[in-house]
Amino acid sequence: MNSMNMHRDIISDWQAQHERLFGQHAIKLRHRLAETGLFTRESVGKLIERCPQSHFGLESVSFDGETPKRIYGELGNATGLEAIEAIEKGRMWMNIRRVMDWAPEYNDLLNKIFSEFEARMDGLKTFKRNIGVLISSPNAKVPYHADIQGQSLWQISGVKRVFIYPRSDVFMSSKSIEKILLRETNEDMPYRAWFDDYATTFDLQPGEMLTWPLYAPHKVENHDCLNISVTMEHWTKPIWNSYAVHYGNGVLRRTLGLQNTSTSDHGLHVYPKAASALLWKKMGRQIDGDVVKTRDFRIAPENADGRVSVR
Template sequence: MNSMTKNDDILVDWQSRHQDLLGVHAIKLHHRLIDTGLFSREVLGRLIERCPKNELGLESVSFEGEQHQRLYGELGAASGMEAIDAIAKGRMWMNIRRVMDWAPEYQALLTRIFDEFDARMGGFKTFKRNLGVLISSPNCRVPYHADIQGQSLWQIEGVKRIFLYPRSDVFMPSTNIEKILLRETTEDMPYRGWFDEFATVYDLHPGEMLTWPLYAPHKVENHDCLNISVTMEHWTQQIWNSYAVHYGNGVLRRTLGLQNSSTRDHGIHVYPKAASAFLWKKSGRQITGDVVSKRDFRIDAASPIGRTDIAGAQ
């Protein structure tokens, strides 16, 4: 065991070099989340039933070549355990969002984990921390996308394969990041099959976690087994600066037609762009609420595929 790790730590094999790598390179570590007792199927079944309706996301994705189509679902009258059983049958995933806001035991866990990071990083100051739970079907795939905050994925059950792509304008143009930040699109981004030639591939097993650089594009494929995973998000001052710069660039592109603006996350140019972002949001022009406005299916544990179509959904 590494000398920086105590027997009761959640992070098992942190080493001093990870302080320099976090947020800059992908890092794969081991963890003890399973030992907390908060992520068994039975406990998660009850958590699903506690979850506010607006924080429970259900999706199914079908692929045809390089194109994909998303369908969105609802829990309906299914119990939590029925929902997990249904997900084990079909090609879908459930996203239990912002768990720490309405389940205090998960807030305590989230604080404990980031206290560990803070102790190891010598003042790793974070805010707007978030914890969610993903329950997804065997062989389920998540399309090519990017996230707007610091992100990590912690595996509880099953195995995921993560394809992580270079963080460059070839794979994720700044204009696409702007569309995500301004909520003009979901996190999905245009993808070409040859991108995979440049991907770094990680298989994530129970007890392992992976974190990667900000805005690094990635896609996920489940192995042939039900998957339970935990997602954690965080912001730092540097991440906020990057957000403000990309958001401000998007506003200036849409209002003044300015092109090729700097995306550096430090320097005097951060402040006027942050002001542009603030004014854009105050104007009411940013799309608010859930980008998804319809539901195509509901959970049905009795169905061979775990769901039934909602009548009239297109």
């Protein structure tokens, strides 16, 4: 990261009320990630080439049928800049995962950002921080889904519309959350068109970031332009407690048939449910790794849509 920018705050418009809103409501803030030099087109191209295969994801969506379906691709022999060029042509998005594990300069940036957050919010302690980079096509769409940890989306170039839905059982039931945590499904969940009537929408511009409540369902639609974005994840003790409770509820529902179990992230019930979760994992009952994915296409910058089918 450019040393001359190390002493400037990454978040440029933090206000006192954001401490109370963080993690409870959707918040849009301004950031200075572009000033670091880590997210230019050339820098991102080099990052693609450095990325270990195990941390590389390339996806699209098939809208055949009533329910959108994710399909998966591979880089092939394309360079990083060729891959970006191909993504600019086709409806795809590339996910460069866990960048902090193999690119030290991005780890330094991640630590700086969360140090800022912790300095601004009394009692906030984060762990298992994660940073990734997303490159996505004009008009690309990410289906309705939810995440299991604290999330934020940082826009570098292009514009995307983000739909944030209310955090209630109407839009994401506790049983749906359990299925995600137990890896019985991927993060995509049942969606109805009328959900949009109740969503809060944000058009995320370069230099803006967005964060939202835990488990809040959301979907993303790019404007008609290439998008480069950064995703960040974090855990806190309350987030871990919520994970343990929902996971433990899922285990108890599947083993003992218990229903109507509490989803509160505090209280004595957290600890036996956490123990149930750990025991379930040790018994090998959780599906290992991601939900199985097949490779459907390969990057092909010479083609009109930037890809070629491999099936």
